[in-house]
Amino acid sequence: MKVIPGGHVVTLEPLTVGVLGGTGPQGRGLGLRLGLAGHRIVLGSRSAERATAAAAEVSALRPEEALDVTGAGNESAADADIVLVTVPYEGHRELLLGLADVLAGRVVVDCVNPTSYAHRGPPVPVPDGSATEEAAKVLPGSRVVGAFHSVSAKRLLGTNASVSTDVLVCGDDADAKTLVCGLAGQVPGMRGIDAGPLYQARLLEDLTTVLYAINRRYKTHAGFKITGV
């Protein structure tokens, strides 16, 4: 990774990106777009078989690109340069507890939204404030960052060249944030923006709930862009 003054990543060598719970739409979608950016993707799942099927499905979306996307058990997917967490909130804490040793020292990007699209009403409060703060508590040896919460899976998995959304990134490890901002910035139409410390994760997760409400009202798959940055 080459970082220029101001924290912008100008180059990023190919990384191995593991995606825990990578068989869902968000995991497959991020896998596809980061795969298109030239990284090696390992989609993880409790079932290595399901993960392999999901990886084949992602590769088939862009047969002309020869993407390096494979499937594996979550434990193998966790053995990566960067590990994205895209499981449903219900299994979040347990999964990470079981992988704490493998994830020690690694950059872990929590993308989990505790409030589901189907839920109506105010967001459900989370004991640690947010899924990302829960991850940081469960993984004291990891470099936990929150990001990619609000990126529409439909847009990620679509045939559109540009994803057309900003990605807000929060965390207390500046280098890990810079790396994740750089990673987001490699996806056409995506831009990583440093949104502050780890405690901002609650707001980023809640922002997804706002976009869900907009999606329902306007029958769309909304994203957002920060202006003035």
Place this chain on the structure above:
Amino acid sequence: MKVIPGGHVVTLEPLTVGVLGGTGPQGRGLGLRLGLAGHRIVLGSRSAERATAAAAEVSALRPEEALDVTGAGNESAADADIVLVTVPYEGHRELLLGLADVLAGRVVVDCVNPTSYAHRGPPVPVPDGSATEEAAKVLPGSRVVGAFHSVSAKRLLGTNASVSTDVLVCGDDADAKTLVCGLAGQVPGMRGIDAGPLYQARLLEDLTTVLYAINRRYKTHAGFKITGV
């Protein structure tokens, strides 16, 4: 007001817009931009004298436009077609309690952010969930909507023609929301977006905190735009 199917306001006759606590940057800024859109603006304050001075200041920003911006006590400003609330959170509940009778039946747009720019750390919790929900509780006879939380006062008060930000609008009164979306849409570069029920106000107020963090990090006055709508 003329509303076409889909809830879009195509025309809006000139309204009287009262701004409670209108001498601060947010109140003056919204007064300026809505004045430029052709509405009669009454900036309110505890001190009618200070309000009159603020109104003169706003008019002087666009001397060529002959804006209809005047100042008055908060009680007179509350006697308007639409009433914006832009006081600091500290005096919010008390002010509205005192004006509940005048505000009955009116569209009240709460723009208050309980967490100030100077505050570091997670947003301070508010007893009723959000300032807007507090307003709705204190003003059971009014049509309370939450909006304009995150609009940069610097951008509103600047010489820029376009404000370049979306305005998320929440509330349980569909017609009041449509009206406020229409009002926002009359400001060049601004667009009103229905962000769901009143309980979304907490998220909209928290979103301001995210923008504060981005402003600090990037030394800017950030806004945001929803994509896909």
